[in-house]
Amino acid sequence: MPFVRWAIVVLMALAVLVLGIYVNDQFGFTRAALGGGGQQNKPLHRVHELHGVVNASIDLHLDIPTILVQQGLYQKDSVANEYGAIAAYWDDSISNNTNGTTAERTVYGPCYAYRDRQINWKKAIARYKADHEPWYNDDRRSRLNPSDLQGYCRPGFLIIGAGKCGTSSLYHYIASHPKVLPASQKQIHYFKYHMHEPLKWYYNHFPSTESLLAAGALMSGEASPGYLPYPDVVIDMKRSMPMPRLLAIGRNPIERSYSSYKYNYVTPTGTYLSKGKNPNIKGQQPIEYYQQFLYSFEDMMKAELAVLKECFAPESEPQKQSKKRWGHVPWIRNEYERRQQNNLPPLIDLDGFCYGGKVSKEVLRKQWAHLVEEQPDKFILDRNLHLTQALIGRSLYLFPLEWWYAAFPSEHVYFVCTEELKDFTGESMNGVGRFLGLPRYDNFSEVVQRGAYNVGGHRGYDHEVSWKEVQAEQQQHDDIPLSKEFRKELEDFLRPYNERLFEMTGRRCDW
Structure with missing residues (x-):
């Protein structure tokens, strides 16, 4: 009889186990949902449990619910792409910052x-x-219990700038990949303008856990070109977001400068005066x-060039101010010391200290003092001065990027030449995808050939413009109006x- 009772117990246990596996396969339920206690336990495939900031090892993507693998949304044994690259947060050594919580x-x-939810x-x-x-x-959840991030996803990539270099096109091209889902908006600028909000508010702009996994996606991301120039953004992001992939994009510097001149000075000032x-x-x-x-x-460029030459002179005041302002941060202090030991130029907070503030109501920046004196009938609008x-x-991509390369591993930062966005073969975009850990996407060629985004004036970040239209608009405009002598200088x-x-x-x- 004891043997019979023992056999019955074993059979009942096996029945419960089989039932549990079946339910997990069909619905992705946790054992907690089946009565196994209030704490979420592991689904059939292994998950990593993180307490505060922890390094946890996983077998590639084997934390994914079984049904998603069975449905072909994820490969059975790897999330690595053809080149062995793995998307952010899917690798086998994940460092996760939970913003101070130990939950x-x-x-x-x-x-x-x-x-606490069955999917x-x-x-x-x-x-x-x-x-x-x-x-x-639900946006209303983002401010409730900020430390509770269940159901939220982190961005796998961030396009940090530069402005007027094609960030909108780059973002939309990446988002066309079947393993990428878009954010609720392209530019979030959390780390520049919304740091008073909890990190949960930021994550609210990306697809929910249920949505991203049901799509078989590997990541979402955003493009905020206002991130690039500011050391405080680098500091905040390094503290809050340990392992995203960072994309920067740069255009021919003179072309970018002229585009910014028209977009940020000519158009808004002309509209204002009209x-x-x-x-x-x-x-x-x-x-x-x-x-x-x-x-x-040319007037505006000459005036700024004189200020920049002063700023970049050895031992200049802006260089000293930059070190004084940011040198207390340990990793920045270490970078200053490394540069000094290797006889390298110091970091410069170009936007913060090279231009100064208002001189007077008429002279909005010191670089324009002689322009105001010599051409008093001309006008500069007291708006967008940080861009004007x-x-x-903003075309000297080196200086802001040096802060990013000092803060993050170089293999997590990728620089794109704007000219590559016109590569109709799609190979340049597959190079970006390779860096992000995405599988090859043959339709990148078709996506790029359709056109570009946010070009030809204030059309909007999501407005697609055909390359034929882009070319027609470019032909309508004169060449960049610079004298031969000044262009060479x-x-x-x-x-x-x-x-x-x-x-x-x-x-x-190619510039």
Whole structure:
């Protein structure tokens, strides 16, 4: 009889185990949902549990619910692409910052699993297949219990700039990959303008855990070109986001400067004056009429170049101010020391200290003092000064990127030449995908050939413009209005900084 009772117990245990596996396969339920206690336990495939900041080893993607593998959304034994690269947070050594909390985490790649919710994965998969649109967490949840990140996903990539270099096109091309889901908006700028919000608020802009996994995706991401120039953004991101992949993009510096001149100075100032905002200038005229009241591109560039030459001189005051302002941060202090020991130029907070502030109501920056004196009838709008003052500075990609390369592993930062976005073969975009850990996507060629985004003025980040339209608009405009002599001076000034950029990034652009 004892043997019979023992056999019955064993059979009942086996029955419960089989039932549990079946339910997990069909619905992705946790054992907690089946009565195994209040704490979420592991589904059939292993997950990593993180307490605070922990390194946890996983067998590639084997933390994914079984049904998602069975449905072909993820490969059986690897999430590595053809080159062995693995997307952010899917690798076998994950460092996870939980923003100070010690609450237990269970994660699926970049996403936090649910502890108190049962997911019907078949229903979720069907929902995504129906319209191929991701869904996001309820915005009202993002400020409740900030440390509870269950159901939220971290971005796998961030495009950090530079502005007017094609960040919108790069973002949309990446988002076209079947293993990538878009954020709820392209530019979030959390680390620049919204750090008063909890990290959970930021993650709310990316697809939910259920949505991302039901789509079979590896990542989502965003593009905020305002991130690139600012050391405080680098510091905050390094503290909050340990392992994303960072993309920077740069365009021919003179072309970028001229684009910014038109976009951030000519167009908004002409629009402002046309509304009769200045009592000394007649309103309600065509935009072209107001060009006579604006400083020329060469005037603005010459004025800024003089300031930058002072800023980059050895032992300049802006260099000293940069070190004083940021040198207390341990990793930045170490970088200053490394550069000094190797006889390298110091880090410079170009935006923070090279341009200064307002001199007077009429002279908005010191670099424009002589312009105001010599051409008092010209006008600079007291808006977007951080962009208008730095037509050249924002085209010197080396200086802000040095902070990013000091903060993050070089293998996690990738520099894209804007010209590569016109590669209709799709190979340049597959190079970006390779860096991100995405599998090869043959349709990149078709996506790129359709057109570019946010070009030809204020059309919007999501507006696609055909290459035929882009070419027609470019032909309507004159060449960049610079004298031959000044262009040579400018090119000579830019050349050594471009060379340092290429050496640091390991990539060379055709400029």
